[in-house]
Amino acid sequence: MKFRAILRYLRTRLIELNLFENSASRTDIHHLRTAIISTRVYLVLLITAVLILILTTALEQTTQTVTVQSPSENIFRKLYLKYSATLQCPCNQVETLYRTFTTISYKLHPHISIP
Template sequence: MTIKSLFFWLLEHIYHYNIFIPDENDYDDDDNDDAAKDPAIILKHQLYSTRLYIPLLITILYILILIAVISPQDRSITVSNITPTLFNQLSLEHADTLSCPCSNIAMPYKAFVSHIIYFHPVCSSVYVSKEWIQALYLTYASSLLVNDFRTTAKSQVSQHY
């Protein structure tokens, strides 16, 4: 077989290739169908459908493969012993995709967090201590003199709250 005859053989097979030939059980045996079905017209439609279907299938597969090849692939890169300079550079280049899955803290909190508690002078005075509050509610306050603060302390303090 020469190259020329091989080419014509391939061309003939492509020209007469039909993927829509029905199986034996697929033929319509209805006698109630009034429309005449010419086998030549049916074969012609099947060949046209094949000639349309095969290029469309090849084109769609080509586009899908091209999209799969061109689309960017995600990669995870772990950088150990990162410096603040390198982290700043990476955050500028990859701000929306950069993540830091740290499992332990490299720097203790006390290096950058400090807290000093200051109380209001009244809150830190002796007048809010437990002993002072209990002293306001003396059971024997009525036995003291009238001008003694302890007799009226309870009413004076509760008046302001």
């Protein structure tokens, strides 16, 4: 029985809730209805804004930066296929010098002399 009385009391308080109460709303029924409707609109907008903020925060994606030092061509291709939109190459040298992977050695013919 007490539970129903509490529910009835809460329902009545919610229906009569007026956050914009002033002296005019206490005496004029039209002002009272307007203030109660304004309270309901305000609460609906407030709850909607809070829900939007909660959902935006909960669904926000975070970006994690991972640096792969000197990836092989195979690893780079796999990463490019998976993360092509966000993949960045912080290389400061795009090309490789020939001397890093080739050596040139020469032998002169014995009949050729160097001046």
